[in-house]
Amino acid sequence: MELEKSTDYLNYIMKRFYHIGADKNGGVTRLAYTVDEDKMHEELSRIGLEEGYIVTADEVGNTFLSLGDYEEYYLVGSHLDSVVNGGRYDGVLGVAVGLLLIKIIKEEKLNIPLKVVAFRCEESINFMKSTLGSELITNGVNPKYFQVLKSKKGEKLEDIFANRGYNESPEKIKGVKNYLELHIEQGRILESESLRIGVVSAIAGNIRLQVKIRGLAEHSGATPMNLRQDALCGAAEIILGIEKIGQGDFTSNAVTTVGVIDNFPNSINVIPGEVIFSIDIRDGDNSVMEDIRIKIERLINEVCKKRNLSCDIQFISSTEAVKLDVNLIKELSSIAENLGIEHKIMPSGAGHDAMKLANITKTGMIFIPCKEGISHNPEEEARTDDAALGAKIILEYLKGDQQ
Secondary structure (H helix, E strand, O other): OOOHHHHHHHHHHHHHHHHEEOOOOEEOOOOOOOHHHHHHHHHHHHHHHHOOOOOEEEEOEEEEEEEOOOOOOEEEEEEEEOOEEEOOOHHHHHHHHHHHHHHOOOOOOOOOEEEEEOOOOOOOOOOOOHHHHHHOOOOOOOOHHHHHOOOOOOHHHHHHHHHHHHOOOOOOOEEEEEEEEEEEEOHHHHHHOOOOOOEEEEEEEEEEEEEEEEOOOOOOOOHHHHHOHHHHHHHHHHHHHHHHHHHHHOOOOOOOOOOEEEEEEEOOOOOOOEEEEEEEEEOOHHHHHHHHHHHHHHHHHHHHHOOEEEEEEEEEEEEEEOOOOOHHHHHHHHHHHHHHOEEEEEEEEOOOOOOHHHOOOOOEEEEEOOOHHHHOOOOOOOHHHHHHHHHHHHHHHHHHHOO
């Protein structure tokens, strides 16, 4: 299929999903295991049935499309959920590329056993746990997560699974020869270097914590400054300290983020008595992440002791950093070079389903640039002709691997 025709098909597929979860701010909200994520999977299934593909779902809601019932097969895909008020390309474009590849295989009668997958719950926004759909069918998930994790609406994950008839300990996926995923970079490196393709070498891991700081809620006018136990001021000092730790002498890829904060009672004339906030630690080296965690916990305890506050630090989840298959990296890079496509081999700072598949099979990832590096934002934008170029690299790999 010519590049222009491939681009047109990708545009068509992206438009099929465009309206789902659309919000008034121009973005989309398709939270994991909610009605809007369901609608995304239903639309994918509808596309598959229209094309005459076999459409199935596993015990946790992941959707698969194929031309046959293969014992061994290549798997290509990504996810369909989003963050709150997010963009339309994150994850969805990778699934669209899978649909493009299976369509080419069908039209050109290629003997390539391929399945397209859309994983559930790749984003951590709804449960503070990412890549849940892919992790459940590869490594499995610690049962405690189902009791502890709650949605933004306060629903327990175990109750959601029970109501949907999903299995907390599903059968593990079998027969995957290789997993390949195309994704927007979600950063500025490719665009800044005027490159259209990146071949991913490794994916950063993460450690997620939730911190509760307790002080004393008192009248703001009647309590002198020197007698206050202000939980919000304590949290503010801690958060700035977390930023400084992330800027420290670890690695150039280490990052620390506080992305969620709740203040109680959140009243203009009451000193904050309790603050709850999240911490997201990321790096490509698992030992570095652990060192950062230790420093952050030490900081929290020191600030709370100094300010006469109490604290509770709760571990939420963690994902180990992974290195992708060295031979697959070389092959994808070589194909890009042979096609005359300037590219670079680069790590991913964001997590992806590929990191879970890498534990059970050879795994590779292709990045394409997104405009100004913006992602998880209504302004997120990527070029579908870049995605078509990435699909061509993957297709050439599949053809060569079958020979």
